[in-house]
Amino acid sequence: MPLPESLPESLKNNLELPLVAAPMFLISGPEMALACCKEGIVGSFPALNQRSSEGFEDWLILMNDELQAFRADNPGHKVAPYAVNLIVHNTNPRWEADLELCVKHQVPIVITSLGAATRVTEAVHSYGGRVFHDVTNQKHARKAAEAGVDGIIAVSAGAGGHAGTINPFVLVHEIREVFDGLVLLAGGLSKGEDLLAAQAMGADLCYMGTRFINTTESQAEAAYQAMIIEAVSGDIIHTPAVSGIPANFMRQSLEAAGYPMDKLNQPGAIDYGEKLKPMEDEAKAWKTVWSAGQGVSQIQDVLSTAELVRRIRSEYETAKARLQASS
Template structure:
């Protein structure tokens, strides 16, 4: 089975995970210089022209021992999906990570363009499905991940996938320092996808308040909320989050029981939640909804990407 360093021709078995609003080309370029891979959500770009320019910038600054890719939401909620996939294939990237839907079309088109596809999975059933579609690796999203996390512990998920699948397993979640990275490798992961520790980087695209929150708060301050996307998501338990609560409103609960209305309620909640998250990440506001995972426990200061990578390797 190929290691992540072999799959992506990188020096260290780490992907800087794609994070909504946080990830940008500066982070990925510095990550590549440090010998790891970096990934950006395609949805961080408002237009496909902006996405195309980002790819060109990354290709121009790519160095030996580094690699870059993009994350695609592959279900109907992403109306830009098909044009984003087209741009990625036309311009050429090293890898694509798929989330929230069937990756079949992405795998087929990406492979024609010579691009590897790694798929987010949270259980064995979906892992076997994407293996049958010829994915190149599994991103095993465990219950320690930030954002929309899985239900199984890192050890249980990695072990089950390795016992039942032939694809390389990349662990996502629960890595905040070097010993935790080594722990994931000891369970049988070929590498790790690490997000939250990189939020408090000098190069990340969010404001100082968000970065400092990742320093000031720890793992005990991470809670689950349904108030962002309608699906449980991990956030920092700020006073504002405590004020608005973490559950759906009573009217959302009623409407969610209606099969015809459920989809629209979720779309509205997602839109409202994303707007609140964007405002908290980019502007000075008391409405602080900051997405992060428990691995911020080991974030002690705001540092350059290069120093954060050094702390893992």
């Protein structure tokens, strides 16, 4: 199955796989993003993984310079664009300054979370960039569509981080009912065949985070990566206790941090208002309580980003061949 015709030329002509390596808080940085882009998938990182806007600008300069040089040295090689994640919420006092830097350095893709702002889409569109926004339900998809985003990330049940609870089949279909732009599927994807399945159900691109925690370019500590290998899907607990809104965390990590396990599975509605902790408080919590998605059950090793992307590509091609042979 080729890359979807719905993809803009800037993506379709520069991707080896329909895949975005998701920006992960405290995990993703330029080293991982560059490795992804050079292998033909979108690499990304959160702006807040740098402690200041000045440091964030240094990362943007590094990304642009490195990718420009790599393209010049490798003519004909598919080099994917990179993405930056902005938390568009009043608990993040930096988002406006960081947005200005994205415009200044013409970040190809801006991924927004916790708020779809028309101001962001207008600013990014001014230089030809694209905006993707993550949602967990149709209500927020409608708001994102109204804000003029180019893509909506369907964060389904089983995703790492601030995940939703809706089945991926249902969520993709519900988003398609209210949005005709690009749809990216997130939630439990770990292997190449998962990308093919996502395409078959109507997603344009896939969004994979947890699998990239266990790479050598990841900023996760060794104990975090070891816990990923140890964990299975049943160890992933969806709770608002850590960040103020529901997110998925590994049981072993919650237990080690002293959270009362009998209370963590109580339901909590996503509230982008008073329940959301200030960013500095959330950062402290996430350093000791480790997030992951249900895809942990498919992760048994740590390898370089390049090796991982090549493995996923091989799995993807094998799945395509198997499907074609059975038809």
